[in-house]
Amino acid sequence: MLAKRIIACLDVRDGQVVKGVKFEGLRSAGDPSALARRYNVEGIDELVILDVTATLEKRLAMARTVRAVASELFIPLSVGGGIRDADDAAAVVEAGADKVSLNSAALADPGLITRLATQYGSQAVIVAIDAKREGDHYAVYSRSGTTAAARDAVEWAREAESRGAGEILLTSIDRDGTKSGFDCEMTAAVSTAVNIPVIASGGAGSFDDFVDVFTTGRADAALAASIFHYSEKSVTGLKEHLRRHAIPVRL
Amino acid sequence: MIALVDYGAGNLTSVRKAFSHLGASVYTPASPADLAPATAVVVPGVGHFSATRSLTPEWHTAIRAGLAAGRPLLGICVGMQWLYEGSTEAPDCPGLGVVPGQCTRLTGGPTRLKVPHVGWNTLEAPKDSHLLRGLGGHSSVYFTHSFAGPVNAATAAVTEYGGERFAAAVEDGLAMGLQFHPEKSSDAGLTILGNFLERVAALAAVSR
Numbered sequence: 001m002l003a004k005r006i007i008a009c010l011d012v013r014d015g016q017v018v019k020g021v022k023f024e025g026l027r028s029a030g031d032p033s034a035l036a037r038r039y040n041v042e043g044i045d046e047l048v049i050l051d052v053t054a055t056l057e058k059r060l061a062m063a064r065t066v067r068a069v070a071s072e073l074f075i076p077l078s079v080g081g082g083i084r085d086a087d088d089a090a091a092v093v094e095a096g097a098d099k100v101s102l103n104s105a106a107l108a109d110p111g112l113i114t115r116l117a118t119q120y121g122s123q124a125v126i127v128a129i130d131a132k133r134e135g136d137h138y139a140v141y142s143r144s145g146t147t148a149a150a151r152d153a154v155e156w157a158r159e160a161e162s163r164g165a166g167e168i169l170l171t172s173i174d175r176d177g178t179k180s181g182f183d184c185e186m187t188a189a190v191s192t193a194v195n196i197p198v199i200a201s202g203g204a205g206s207f208d209d210f211v212d213v214f215t216t217g218r219a220d221a222a223l224a225a226s227i228f229h230y231s232e233k234s235v236t237g238l239k240e241h242l243r244r245h246a247i248p249v250r251l
Numbered sequence: 252m253i254a255l256v257d258y259g260a261g262n263l264t265s266v267r268k269a270f271s272h273l274g275a276s277v278y279t280p281a282s283p284a285d286l287a288p289a290t291a292v293v294v295p296g297v298g299h300f301s302a303t304r305s306l307t308p309e310w311h312t313a314i315r316a317g318l319a320a321g322r323p324l325l326g327i328c329v330g331m332q333w334l335y336e337g338s339t340e341a342p343d344c345p346g347l348g349v350v351p352g353q354c355t356r357l358t359g360g361p362t363r364l365k366v367p368h369v370g371w372n373t374l375e376a377p378k379d380s381h382l383l384r385g386l387g388g389h390s391s392v393y394f395t396h397s398f399a400g401p402v403n404a405a406t407a408a409v410t411e412y413g414g415e416r417f418a419a420a421v422e423d424g425l426a427m428g429l430q431f432h433p434e435k436s437s438d439a440g441l442t443i444l445g446n447f448l449e450r451v452a453a454l455a456a457v458s459r
Contacts, residue, residue, distance in 0.1 A: 002364075002412060003371040003391060040437070045371055074269060076393060076435050093262050098435065121261050121298030123367065123395040166395070167369065197369045220365065250371040250391040 003250040004214045004242065005045040005221035006235060007199060008228050010035060011052040012081075015065050018052065036069045039228065042235035045250055047073065048101065048169070048223060051081030052144065063095040070096025080128055080169075085109075089116050093124070101169055103128040104142040107149050107156075110163055117164030125167075126199075127160035129153050131186065132173040138186050145173045153186065154193045161194045168194060169223065172202035177226060179205025184217035191218040199223050207241040214247050253277045253451070254289035258305035260329055261297035269434035273441065275448050283313035291451040292317055296329030300354070300398065301341035303333045311347055318349065321458060323425040323451050328396060331428030334421060335400045349426040352401040360413025367397045368412045372419075372431075377408040380422040381450050382429075385442055392419070392429075392436040392443075399430055425454075 010017045010032045017030050036047055049066060066079050079092040080101025089100045100120075106113050106127050117125045130145050131138040131153035138153035149156075157168050170190050172183035182203045191198040197220035200213045204224035213219045228235060239249040253270055257263055257279045270277045270293075277293075280286050292314055296302060318324055326334045337346045338354035346354075357366045371391040377383040394410070399417035402409055410419035410430070421428040427447065433440035 001373065002368065005370050070268070072272070074272075074434060074440060075437050094264060096264055096268065098262075098265055123297055123369070124261065166367065195365050196367065197365060220370070 001248045003045070003248045004219070005199075006210070006238060006249070007046040007048055007221055007223040008035075008039045008044045008235070009048045009050060009201070009223050009225040010069070011050050011225055012065055013052055032065055033068045033071075036073055039235060040073055040075065043239060043251065044075065044228075044235050046076045046078070046221070048078045048080065049097075050079075050101070063091050066092050066095035066097055078126055078169075080126070085112065086115055086119070089120075093120060099124050099126050099166070101126040101128045103130065104147075106160065107140070107142045107151070110159065113160055113163040113165050117166070122164050122166035122196075125165050126169050127157070127165040127167075128169040128171065129156055129160075129190070130171045130173050133183070133186070138189065141173060145176075154189050157190045157194050157198075161196050165196060167197045167199060167221075169199045169201060175203025176201075178203055179227070181205060181209040182213040182217055182219070182222065184212050187213055187217035187219050191220065197221060207238050210238060210242060211245045211247065214242070252288055252290055253448075254280045254286050254292045256280060256292060256294045256306070256310070256330075258294075258296070258302060258310075260295070260299075260302035260305075263295055265432075265434045266293070266295045266327065269441065269444055270448075273445055273448055283307075283309045286313050286317060289317070289322060290455045291323040291325065291447070293325045293327065294330035294333060295327045296333070297395070298329065299340060300329060300332060300338040301344050303329065303346070304341070304344050306333065306347075311345075314347065315349070318425050321425065321454055323447070323454065324349075324427065325447055326428035327434075328430060328432060331418075331421065331430050332398060332400055334426060334428045338398055340398050350400065350403070350405045350421050350423060350428070352403055354398045354400045356398050357396075357412060357417070358415055360415050362413055364413040367395060368399075369395045371436075372410050372412065374408040374410060374419050375416075377420070378406070378422070380407040380420070380427075382422050382427050382443055382446050383407055383420060384446050386439060390439040392431040392433070392439055394419075394431045396430060400428075
């Protein structure tokens with residue numbers, strides 16, 4: 001049976017893992033390679049490296065960090081943050097990324113999704129959508145949550161799929177870093193609208209939050225950062241909890 | 252030396268890295284003639300089956316001749332699909348045909364699961380093959396694909412998705428294939444690649 005994936009996100013700035021609350025107030029959580037090794041031993045299914053400040057500071061995600069993390073890791077590795085064009089994508093792919101995650105660049109130039117899918121295959125292209133509730137819909141924001149993109153998250157996810165995206169990484173800006181649970185309604189709305197996997201992100205605070213997002217949220221995978229970084233909760237413990245709730249996981 | 256065939260179907264960094272990690276030396280042949288020094292041939296690949304069109308009849312001939320001469324072949328993902336006669340994804344594009352049957356699109360089954368099939372799934376009752384030796388009864392490996400090959404006599408392991416069963420691994424003599432990505436399948440994947448390299452080394456020792 002296909003397992004629900006647990007993905008750890010390393011938000012990296014200047015080569016160090018940081019994590020903020022609602023995209024602000026970053027505090028350090030350590031060396032990305034060391035964290036990646038720990039998660040791998042604990043049985044994480046996948047890793048994402050996000051250069052959280054790259055878009056704002058116009059920097060390319062650090063190939064050196066990617067290479068260091070990828071060197072002894074044999075699980076899927078995605079890299080996002082500041083990937084503006086095919087050259088940026090090529091740099092992280094050459095450094096060892098299996099998937100590139102596009103956010104602001106895809107909004108600015110949706111054709112980039114297709115170009116990268118043609119070059120590397122759809123399985124290598126994630127479109128990351130940062131969204132927050134506004135009335136009865138979910139509004140997409142770009143540039144690390146600072147700029148309204150004047151798009152609806154469900155519509156944008158559908159368009160990304162039709163343009164060749166292989167997965168959607170959906171982050172709730174409202175819940176990010178708050179540990180108040182995933183936005184299951186938003187996740188279900190997007191996940192049922194597309195035929196590609198949706199990775200839920202933003203708000204993980206307890207093991208039961210993951211149970212909720214895999215059931216009512218209809219998520220194919222769930223991503224978390226702070227819940228794992230400070231060793232508050234172990235990946236193994238989470239998976240055992242999910243299994244007790246009849247959710248298929250890789251143990 | 253392992254010949255890793257680069258025919259433009261995606262990025263080979265991860266496959267190369269996994270083989271290097273296991274101590275194998277890997278090179279990329281520029282033409283079928285460059286296969287001569289290879290102790291084994293690996294055909295990776297992601298994306299669309301039509302990419303295998305770059306594997307011209309000359310590649311087919313050289314790879315088949317290698318198999319006949321005792322040189323193992325490993326296809327990964329689209330590279331495994333290419334071992335079949337073809338795929339409905341690109342009907343005009345012939346596969347190598349060392350495994351019978353056509354690859355077809357996954358349906359997602361009656362519950363209409365999503366296609367592509369992405370993530371970790373289990374190998375059911377893997378046959379006691381060279382490739383899968385030492386794996387537990389329900390090893391998890393990482394898949395990402397929309398098409399798959401039918402289960403038949405060459406099948407070494409089956410995986411189920413939405414009630415549909417497809418060949419997750421094939422092994423017929425020296426022709427071997429993996430629908431999943433061993434280079435992304437953690438310890439289980441490294442065990443499988445290690446088994447492949449062990450077999451390659453044993454055959455190379457015999458032929459010397």
